[in-house]
Amino acid sequence: MNRFDYVRPATVSEAVAAAGVPGSAYLAGGTNLLDLMKGGIVSPQRLIDVSRLPGLDRIEPLPDGGVRIGACVRNADLAYDPTVSKCFPAVAEALLSGASAQLRNAATVGGNLLQRTRCAYFYDPASACNKRQLGSGCDARGGENRLYAVLGWSQSCIATHPSDFCVPLAALDAMVEIEGQAGRREVALEDFHLLPGVTPERESVLAPGELVVAVRLPGAATRFATHARYLKLRERTSYAFAVVSAAACLHIEDEVIAEARLAFGGVAAKPWRARAAEAALAEARPSGDNAFKIELAWRIVVRALALAAAGTPERVPALPASPFAPGGALHD
Amino acid sequence: MSLSITLMINGTQRTVDLDDPRVTLLDLLRERLDLTGTKKGCDRGQCGACTVLLDGRRINSCLALAVSQDGAEVLTIEGLTQGEALHPVQAAFIAHDAFQCGFCTPGQIMSAVGLIQEGWAADDPERVREGMSGNLCRCGAYRGITEAVVEAQRSLAQAERKEAA
Numbered sequence: 001m002n003r004f005d006y007v008r009p010a011t012v013s014e015a016v017a018a019a020g021v022p023g024s025a026y027l028a029g030g031t032n033l034l035d036l037m038k039g040g041i042v043s044p045q046r047l048i049d050v051s052r053l054p055g056l057d058r059i060e061p062l063p064d065g066g067v068r069i070g071a072c073v074r075n076a077d078l079a080y081d082p083t084v085s086k087c088f089p090a091v092a093e094a095l096l097s098g099a100s101a102q103l104r105n106a107a108t109v110g111g112n113l114l115q116r117t118r119c120a121y122f123y124d125p126a127s128a129c130n131k132r133q134l135g136s137g138c139d140a141r142g143g144e145n146r147l148y149a150v151l152g153w154s155q156s157c158i159a160t161h162p163s164d165f166c167v168p169l170a171a172l173d174a175m176v177e178i179e180g181q182a183g184r185r186e187v188a189l190e191d192f193h194l195l196p197g198v199t200p201e202r203e204s205v206l207a208p209g210e211l212v213v214a215v216r217l218p219g220a221a222t223r224f225a226t227h228a229r230y231l232k233l234r235e236r237t238s239y240a241f242a243v244v245s246a247a248a249c250l251h252i253e254d255e256v257i258a259e260a261r262l263a264f265g266g267v268a269a270k271p272w273r274a275r276a277a278e279a280a281l282a283e284a285r286p287s288g289d290n291a292f293k294i295e296l297a298w299r300i301v302v303r304a305l306a307l308a309a310a311g312t313p314e315r316v317p318a319l320p321a322s323p324f325a326p327g328g329a330l331h332d
Numbered sequence: 333m334s335l336s337i338t339l340m341i342n343g344t345q346r347t348v349d350l351d352d353p354r355v356t357l358l359d360l361l362r363e364r365l366d367l368t369g370t371k372k373g374c375d376r377g378q379c380g381a382c383t384v385l386l387d388g389r390r391i392n393s394c395l396a397l398a399v400s401q402d403g404a405e406v407l408t409i410e411g412l413t414q415g416e417a418l419h420p421v422q423a424a425f426i427a428h429d430a431f432q433c434g435f436c437t438p439g440q441i442m443s444a445v446g447l448i449q450e451g452w453a454a455d456d457p458e459r460v461r462e463g464m465s466g467n468l469c470r471c472g473a474y475r476g477i478t479e480a481v482v483e484a485q486r487s488l489a490q491a492e493r494k495e496a497a
Contacts, residue, residue: 105391
């Protein structure tokens with residue numbers, strides 16, 4: 001790990017001011033950043049510890065029935081929060097299907113949004129990677145790429161965003177609150193992550209030094225609470241990233257689907273909100289040896305929608321988001 | 333740059349001057365405080381051998397910077413016994429042959445203690461397996477581990493009921 005300076009500002013504005021120094025990086029749970037630093041993938045000169053900034057660890061109800069989630073709320077605390085489990089169950093299920101219990105106790109909301117891809121070529125300093133070193137090329141394109149993007153990829157990068165949490169957030173119109181030296185602004189979660197194009201090193205709309213301070217789920221999203229699922233296909237049953245995943249949320253009135261929300265994970269550099277599912281998947285094309293993911297994405301949509309229609313289970317199933325586990329299969 | 337931190341480790345307050353902010357909680361325990369029960373397996377948050385309780389919650393100590401934990405309470409495998417008496421999770425691991433080489437065992441046990449305190453798995457083996465998925469065992473003692481955690485959970489719940497009565 002490279003040497004770095006460590007600072008722990010007392011307030012959000014102090015943190016944002018401290019981040020004005022080039023080479024700075026924010027540290028919260030550290031579960032992704034320290035891993036990247038140990039591997040020599042990133043080498044910040046200065047860590048700004050935001051893990052204890054006042055106010056960022058709260059989950060607050062909003063007047064419209066939604067919730068505002070501070071950026072430093074730990075994944076486990078969010079997943080087991082009674083309001084989140086009851087009103088936004090697909091968010092809880094997605095969180096509990098991610099990482100391990102130890103990591104969920106440390107990893108934060110802001111860190112989840114900003115975690116880096118797990119593309120093996122990004123993680124290997126000996127490989128060419130435009131995300132790590134712009135212009136060096138993309139060894140994933142001709143390499144072992146079966147797990148990588150089928151939507152929104154470019155010649156320069158085929159990496160996927162690994163988050164489970166962001167998938168239902170995209171489906172439910174979550175908003176991201178951002179603080180910078182110019183003040184506060186907010187963007188839709190759906191617009192927060194960037195597709196690679198020719199600038200794969202730019203992964204989000206954050207300007208240098210900007211800090212995610214909260215994520216908001218709107219009250220309108222609670223109408224999906226009784227018919228909402230997150231489903232995730234992995235190469236092993238637990239503690240693995242999604243090959244493909246889907247959040248399906250239905251608003252059912254008088255036995256008719258009044259509104260459906262659908263988003264995919266594991267298919268692109270961002271959670272892919274499928275506003276017109278058919279049109280979106282019609283555009284999918286393999287970036288390498290991964291044509292199977294397009295078929296798999298279709299199937300997981302059908303399964304996730306059918307499960308959502310059957311109703312949100314009383315409790316997150318024993319194997320969260322697994323299509324094979326009790327509560328995941330259509331007929332147990 | 334010298335950074336002084338104070339931690340409550342296994343009930344004892346320890347103040348440490350760190351000459352370098354790169355020290356992880358795991359390295360602090362093993363290399364500076366001589367608490368080598370916590371193991372370094374992958375050092376990248378994938379194996380769970382370094383699991384400790386930080387403020388009562390299980391975490392991977394290899395991915396926690398020590399300097400960022402100033403003021404925290406840490407419980408390691410060394411702090412689990414009450415004198416000579418084994419913790420119920422430790423006793424259950426022995427009773428159920430829940431290890432072979434033993435390298436992952438301190439992390440498994442601390443993770444199990446954390447899981448039982450979290451309360452969501454209770455004695456459901458499926459939920460216990462899911463809840464322990466962040467702890468790898470290369471000897472493959474998973475069956476015994478699951479049985480041990482289920483039994484320890486039951487005996488701790490029973491003890492709690494007795495205390496309440």
